[in-house]
Amino acid sequence: MGSAFETFRRLGPAAFVLKAIISVIVADVLLLGFILLRRTYRKRYFAKRDARLFELREKWDALISGEMPYATWRTKPSDRHLVETMVLDAFEVAGPEESARLLKFMRASGLVEKCIADARNHQGWRRHRALVALGRTRAPEGIPALAEGLRNRNPETRLAALRGLGQMACPEAAVEILNWVGEAGLVVPALPLQSALIYTCAERPRVLLPYLQHAEASVREVLGRVLGEVATPSLGTEILQFAEDTLPELRAAAARALSYAEPGLGVSVLSELAKDPIWFVRLRAIVSLGKLGRPAVIPFLLHGLTDSNRLVRLRAAEALMELNIEMVSIFENVAAMRDRYGLHAYLTALENAGLQAKLEAEIKASECGEQDREMLLEVLRSGTAPPQQHGSQQKVSVAVASRS
Amino acid sequence: MIYFLNALNQALFYYYLLSNLGYLVMLIIALKTSAAHLRHLESVRLHWIKGSPLAPPITLIAPAHNEEKSICVAVRNLLDLDYPELEVIVVNDGSADNTLQIMQQEFRLRLVRAVYVPQVTSAPVRGLYRSDVDVRLLVVDKEPGGSKADAVNAGLNAATSPYVCVVDADSVLERDALLRIMVPVLADPKRVVSVGGIVRVLNGSEIEGGRMRRVRLPRKSIEVIQVVEYLRAFLIGREAWARGNMLTIISGAFGVFRTDLVLAVGGYRSHAIGEDFDLVMRLHRHLMDKGADYCIQFVPDPVCWTEVPSDLQSLGRQRSRWQKGLLDVLWPNKDMLFRPRYGRIGWLALPYLWLFELLAPVIELGGIATIVLAACLGVLSSAFFLQFLLFGYAFATVISIGSVLQEELTYKRYNDWQDVARLVSYCFLEHFPYRQLHMLWRLQGLWQYLRGDLVWRPLKRQGLQSAGTN
Numbered sequence: 001m002g003s004a005f006e007t008f009r010r011l012g013p014a015a016f017v018l019k020a021i022i023s024v025i026v027a028d029v030l031l032l033g034f035i036l037l038r039r040t041y042r043k044r045y046f047a048k049r050d051a052r053l054f055e056l057r058e059k060w061d062a063l064i065s066g067e068m069p070y071a072t073w074r075t076k077p078s079d080r081h082l083v084e085t086m087v088l089d090a091f092e093v094a095g096p097e098e099s100a101r102l103l104k105f106m107r108a109s110g111l112v113e114k115c116i117a118d119a120r121n122h123q124g125w126r127r128h129r130a131l132v133a134l135g136r137t138r139a140p141e142g143i144p145a146l147a148e149g150l151r152n153r154n155p156e157t158r159l160a161a162l163r164g165l166g167q168m169a170c171p172e173a174a175v176e177i178l179n180w181v182g183e184a185g186l187v188v189p190a191l192p193l194q195s196a197l198i199y200t201c202a203e204r205p206r207v208l209l210p211y212l213q214h215a216e217a218s219v220r221e222v223l224g225r226v227l228g229e230v231a232t233p234s235l236g237t238e239i240l241q242f243a244e245d246t247l248p249e250l251r252a253a254a255a256r257a258l259s260y261a262e263p264g265l266g267v268s269v270l271s272e273l274a275k276d277p278i279w280f281v282r283l284r285a286i287v288s289l290g291k292l293g294r295p296a297v298i299p300f301l302l303h304g305l306t307d308s309n310r311l312v313r314l315r316a317a318e319a320l321m322e323l324n325i326e327m328v329s330i331f332e333n334v335a336a337m338r339d340r341y342g343l344h345a346y347l348t349a350l351e352n353a354g355l356q357a358k359l360e361a362e363i364k365a366s367e368c369g370e371q372d373r374e375m376l377l378e379v380l381r382s383g384t385a386p387p388q389q390h391g392s393q394q395k396v397s398v399a400v401a402s403r404s
Numbered sequence: 405m406i407y408f409l410n411a412l413n414q415a416l417f418y419y420y421l422l423s424n425l426g427y428l429v430m431l432i433i434a435l436k437t438s439a440a441h442l443r444h445l446e447s448v449r450l451h452w453i454k455g456s457p458l459a460p461p462i463t464l465i466a467p468a469h470n471e472e473k474s475i476c477v478a479v480r481n482l483l484d485l486d487y488p489e490l491e492v493i494v495v496n497d498g499s500a501d502n503t504l505q506i507m508q509q510e511f512r513l514r515l516v517r518a519v520y521v522p523q524v525t526s527a528p529v530r531g532l533y534r535s536d537v538d539v540r541l542l543v544v545d546k547e548p549g550g551s552k553a554d555a556v557n558a559g560l561n562a563a564t565s566p567y568v569c570v571v572d573a574d575s576v577l578e579r580d581a582l583l584r585i586m587v588p589v590l591a592d593p594k595r596v597v598s599v600g601g602i603v604r605v606l607n608g609s610e611i612e613g614g615r616m617r618r619v620r621l622p623r624k625s626i627e628v629i630q631v632v633e634y635l636r637a638f639l640i641g642r643e644a645w646a647r648g649n650m651l652t653i654i655s656g657a658f659g660v661f662r663t664d665l666v667l668a669v670g671g672y673r674s675h676a677i678g679e680d681f682d683l684v685m686r687l688h689r690h691l692m693d694k695g696a697d698y699c700i701q702f703v704p705d706p707v708c709w710t711e712v713p714s715d716l717q718s719l720g721r722q723r724s725r726w727q728k729g730l731l732d733v734l735w736p737n738k739d740m741l742f743r744p745r746y747g748r749i750g751w752l753a754l755p756y757l758w759l760f761e762l763l764a765p766v767i768e769l770g771g772i773a774t775i776v777l778a779a780c781l782g783v784l785s786s787a788f789f790l791q792f793l794l795f796g797y798a799f800a801t802v803i804s805i806g807s808v809l810q811e812e813l814t815y816k817r818y819n820d821w822q823d824v825a826r827l828v829s830y831c832f833l834e835h836f837p838y839r840q841l842h843m844l845w846r847l848q849g850l851w852q853y854l855r856g857d858l859v860w861r862p863l864k865r866q867g868l869q870s871a872g873t874n
Contacts, residue, residue, distance in 0.1 A: 017791045024798035031805040032828060035812055039824065156443065189444065191591035229456060310521070311461070314564050344521065351516040352539050383517040 053082055060086075064101065070109045084111055088136045103139060112139045119145045119164075128160035135164025140172060147176040151184075158188055166196030171207050174200035178211045186218045197226040205230040209238055217247065224249035228284070231257030243269050248278040255281060259288035266292050271300045279309040286312055290319025295326065302333050305342035313341060317349035327359050328366045328376070335376060338385040347383050356380070409778040416771035417792050423760050424799040427636075430644035431806040437647045438639070438704060438814045445705070450583045453590060454486050460566050460589065461489035462582060462660065465559030467552050468573040469497040476510045478573045481614035483538050487582040492541050493562050494573065497555035498527070498548025512536040513543055520544070524671030526557035552656065553672035553679035560671050563663055570680075572657045576606060576616055576709040584706035585660050598661045598687060598700045600646075600654035602638045604817065605631045606709035616709055621823040626719060628826060629834045630712045636807040639704060639814075646702035650753040652688070654700070656680035658708035665690070677858060678729020685733050692746050705815060720845040727849030728858065730762050765846035772840070797835055804831035 056079075062068040063083065073079040087102055094102060106112045115137060118130030131149045134142040146168070149161025165173040177196060186193070201208055205227065212223050224247055231239060235257055242254040255273045258266045266288070273285035286304045289297040297319075304316025320330055334346045350356050363376045375386050453459050464482050468475055475494070482492045496504045507513060513533035520532055527549035535541035546558045556570055567589065571577060585601045608622030621628055645651045654661075656679060666672075669686045676682040684700065691698045713719040734757060740746045741754050778784035808827050811817065818824055852858075 017795060021791060021795045021798060024795065024802050027802045028798060028805060031802065031809055035805075035809055035824070035828065038812065039821070159443070189591055191587065192444070194590075310564060311566060341521065347517060351534060354536075 049078075049082070052079065053086070056082060056086065064105045066105065066108060074109065080111075080114075083109075084115075084133060087111070088133060091136055091138065099138070103137065106137055106139065112137055112141065116142055116145045119149060128156060131157070131160040131164040132167070133164075135167030138168055138170070140168075140170070143168065143172055143176055146173070147180065150176070150180045155188065159192060162188055162192055162196050166192075166199045169199045169202070171200065171204040174204075174207050178207065181219050182211060182215060185216055186222065190222050194222050194226055194229075197223070198229050201226060201230050205232055205235055206238070209235075212242070212250070220247055221249045224253045228253035228256045231260070233260040236261075237265070240265075240269060243273060248276070248281050251276060251278070251281045252284045255284035255288050258285075259291040263292050263294050263296070267294065267296050267300075270297075274300050274304060279307075279312060282307060282309065283312050283315055286316045286319060290315070290322055293323060295323075298323070298326070298330060302330070302337070305334060305345055306337060306339045310341070310345075313345035314348065317342075317345040318352075320346065321349045321353040321355060324355070327355070328362050328368070331359060331363070331376060331380070332368070332372070335379045335386055340385055343379070343383070343385050347380075406781070406783045409774055409781070409783060412771065412774040413778060413784075413788065413792070416767070416774070417795075419767055419771070420792075420796045420799070423764075424796075424803060426756065426760065427640065427803045428806075430640050431803060431810070433647050434640045434643040435806075435810055435813070437643050438810060441704060442814060445584075445587070450486075450580055450587075453583050453586060454488060456488060459488045459586065460593070461491065461564075462487060462567045462569050462586070463491040463493055463559075463563035463565040463663070464569045464571055464582075465493050465495065465556055465563065466571050466573040467495045467497050467555030467559065468499065468503055469548070469552075469555070470499045470501045470503060471573050472499070472501040472503045472506050474574055475503050475507055477614035478575075479507065479511065479541065481576060482571070483541060484579065484614075485577060485582050486580050487586075489565070490540055490582070491563070491565055493559045494541070494543045495555040495559045496543060496545045497552075497558075498546060504543070504545055507543055508533070511538065511541055511543075516542075520562050522561050523667050524557045524560055525674060526554050526561060526671075529558060529561075532562065549674065551674055551676075551679065553676055553682075554674045556679070557671040557674065560663070560666060566663055567660055568663050568666060569658070569660045570656060571708065572710060574711055575603075575657050576611060576614060577658065578616065578707045578709075581658070581706035581708060582660075585658075585703055588701040588703060589660065592699075595697060595699050596701055597665055597691065597698045598654060598659065598684070600642065600651065600700075600702045601658040601660075601706040601708055602642075602702075602704050603634065603655045603657045603708050603710050604638075605634055606711045607714060609709065619817045620820065621818060621826055622714070624714055625830070625833070626716065626838075627712060627714055628830045629838050630719075631827065632804055632807065632830050632834055634712075635811055636804060638702075639810045640803070640807050642702045643704055645753065646700070648748060648752075649699045650748050651700045651702055652684055652749065652753050652757065653678075653681045654684050654702075655708075657710045658706070661687075675858075676729070677725060677732045677853075681729055682733045685737050688746070688749050689737065689740065692749070707817075716841075720841075720848070723842060723845040724849030724852060727762075727765070727846040728853040730757070731850060731853050734758060734762055762850075765843040765850065768843050769840075769847055800835055801831050804834065 056063060056073070059068055063073075064087075073083050087106060091099060091102055103112075112134075115130055115134040119127060119134045119142070122130055127149070131146060134146060143165070146161045146164045149157055149164070152158055152161070162177065165177050174197060177193070177200060181193070197208075208223055208227050208230075212220060212227065215223060224242075224245075227239075227242075227250070231253060239254050239257040239261070242250040243258070245251055245254070251273060255270060258270050258273075261269075270285045270289045270292070274282055274289065276282050276285065282304070286301065286307075289300055289304075301316045301320050301323075304319075305313055307313050307316065331346070334343055337343075350359060360377065360380060363373060363380065366373060368376075379386055464485075466478065466482060468478075471478070479492065479494055483490075494507065496507070513535055516532050516534045520529060527547040530545045530547065533543040533545065535543070542562060544558050544562050546555070549555055549558075559570075560568060567586075569582065569585070581601060585599050588596045588599050605622065605627065607624075607627045608620045609616060610618040610620065621631060642651060642653075659680065661683070665687060666683065669683070669690045672679045673682050673686075687700070713722050734754070737754070740750045741758070743750045746754075775784060775789065779789075805828060808824070808831060812824070818827060
């Protein structure tokens with residue numbers, strides 16, 4: 001009997017097809033086998049894991065207080081991993097006191113050191129897992145190991161280190177990230193970097209400022225978005241330097257931060273930003289003007305109603321509604337502008353806020369002339385701008401000028 | 405004649421081989437991309453997006469036509485989605501039933517006048533209603549436009565957000581679906597102009613209060629086969645095409661678009677048969693004509709569950725409509741083929757669609773006809789026929805099982821052993837006679853299109869409330 005190879009050789013071109021058939025059948029069997037084995041393995045693994053988890057959970061207090069000797073679980077890798085997971089999960093929901101207790105346990109049991117060692121010495125997914133776990137411990141002694149991970153050649157390791165530092169949620173971690181970004185540039189995707197920085201800079205947004213001045217354009221853009229997210233009144237006038245920045249993201253961030261500024265200063269800068277050529281900067285400025293909640297912002301919000309961008313118009317109208325003052329005089333100005341889109345935006349916001357009846361009543365009770373009153377009521381009912389009247393545009397300009 | 409038949413049979417063999425090899429390459433790319441996506445997602449905190457004031461506002465547009473059975477559940481489901489800045493626009497597309505009245509009662513709608521700016525063409529609007537229960541809900545009541553595209557256009561005219569998400573009113577979105585689908589946009593807002601999410605089969609699963617309670621496979625064979633098809637199409641096809649920025653379709657059941665761009669291309673084409681495919685192609689053309697640096701992405705984890713046809717007649721109608729839609733888009737865009745300006749779309753994606761999607765029913769059914777003819781004439785080599793059949797069958801099952809494996813390794817929605825066993829078994833069963841029937845429906849679609857029969861025939865649906873009782 002000849003060998004299988006000999007048989008194939010004799011088949012000539014048909015052998016190719018036969019081999020192909022055998023290959024795909026083998027592939028089918030392998031795929032099915034893999035699915036089957038994986039399912040079986042996972043089922044057993046999780047059943048065992050759940051049982052052990054339950055045992056440990058029952059002794060939770062003894063475990064954390066150290067009454068249960070560390071050796072009972074430390075020596076077995078699967079148990080150690082379970083305890084680590086349980087403690088790290090507990091961290092996520094723990095208050096300050098509980099966090100301190102958990103951290104004390106992790107230090108005393110050597111889990112923090114183990115995480116640091118793993119984050120430094122392991123490779124591949126083990127290292128990635130250790131880096132993230134180290135971040136979740138929020139132990140400041142882990143920051144240098146995480147910073148080393150940031151400077152690794154492997155992008156996945158860098159990403160894991162970034163995640164870890166983000167979990168630390170402290171300014172020291174932010175400084176490490178910012179130093180690294182300053183050296184290496186944007187070598188990780190923007191979103192994880194942004195996410196990590198938001199968490200680490202929330203406590204002290206000021207740490208961002210020096211880097212914002214000197215970083216390269218792509219990094220500044222990301223930092224600008226972070227600043228927009230974490231800006232607080234503590235930044236004070238320092239934020240003003242970005243109101244005239246070349247990057248729109250930074251101008252938008254400044255606009256957002258200025259909603260917390262001292263009103264006099266805020267209005268003057270935001271009114272300029274509300275004229276920015278980039279729509280999202282104008283949008284942020286209009287929203288911030290609305291948040292200032294002062295009558296002085298009314299002319300700029302009225303101007304926002306005539307913006308070329310629909311979203312800006314709507315936000316300006318919503319901000320006017322939130323002010324909930326001088327409704328008749330504002331409506332008079334809106335009607336006088338004879339801007340159909342602006343009027344639509346205003347009426348939409350009015351209806352959304354359920355203030356239509358209130359405005360109607362106020363118009364009826366207002367002291368303006370009979371003709372004007374009728375005209376305003378008609379505009380309110382029909383939703384269409386009034387016919388052109390001499391001097392109406394001038395009236396708006398005068399109103400804007402008098403307020404500014 | 406004999407030579408001709410033999411040549412045709414050989415050509416058919418290589419066509420199958422090429423088609424399956426293409427899918428195999430896509431499977432490998434998809435496995436790699438999914439793993440990378442899952443790793444990437446670990447570093448993104450969805451709850452940060454949820455609480456972020458900088459998350460761009462989204463308008464959800466849900467066209468509804470005669471949806472009285474399920475509209476309230478669907479709208480509540482949409483309003484409950486996790487997203488910081490959300491507006492929900494339900495477009496009542498001239499429903500003949502009580503869709504509007506039911507919504508009026510449930511959501512205390514009141515007539516409002518403003519907000520509607522007719523930037524894209526749509527049938528006349530009868531009225532706009534704002535909800536007193538939830539101010540984020542706006543209902544556009546319009547004259548029947550005869551197409552979903554017309555209804556979506558009305559929603560676009562009323563939308564106020566920089567991004568719009570078009571969903572089907574009879575679909576179920578997972579609570580965090582919007583947060584997940586916006587991850588690529590937040591990562592690269594300048595380049596990402598549109599993102600598609602995955603659509604999965606709702607039939608058979610348990611739904612409670614408009615939310616997915618338990619994922620199960622449907623009971624009917626025809627529905628299970630569609631589960632395999634959806635897994636293959638989304639987890640392999642879309643994932644791989646998106647990896648090369650060559651995604652040409654974003655499902656009409658769930659996709660996010662930049663509003664300004666959709667308006668710039670004139671919104672949805674009212675009489676397009678495959679309006680979702682048509683829009684994405686026009687976006688590609690518009691952006692490539694402008695030389696823009698952009699990308700259209702696919703995210704495999706924001707899930708939209710949708711009801712699929714559960715009887716042969718409805719399925720046949722749906723598939724012939726899809727084929728009509730394909731031709732309706734590919735033919736007007738034939739000038740994009742092999743033009744350097746359209747890059748990979750013109751050189752790879754469109755030729756693939758022409759050869760392996762549009763012409764597939766003609767080639768496959770033509771091939772079967774030549775085999776039968778050769779057999780009748782006594783010139784068919786039985787060895788060749790057997791080998792061809794076995795090879796085509798086994799190779800196709802590799803791809804189908806590969807898509808189940810992809811599901812197992814990544815998202816693992818079907819947890820029940822029984823479900824997985826059935827899913828795998830249908831990977832073997834779908835190729836005969838379903839595949840041939842499918843090809844007939846598609847051929848019928850082509851024929852109807854060429855004859856000018858563009859009538860939209862409604863599909864029989866059970867509605868959200870009964871999905872779990874399948």
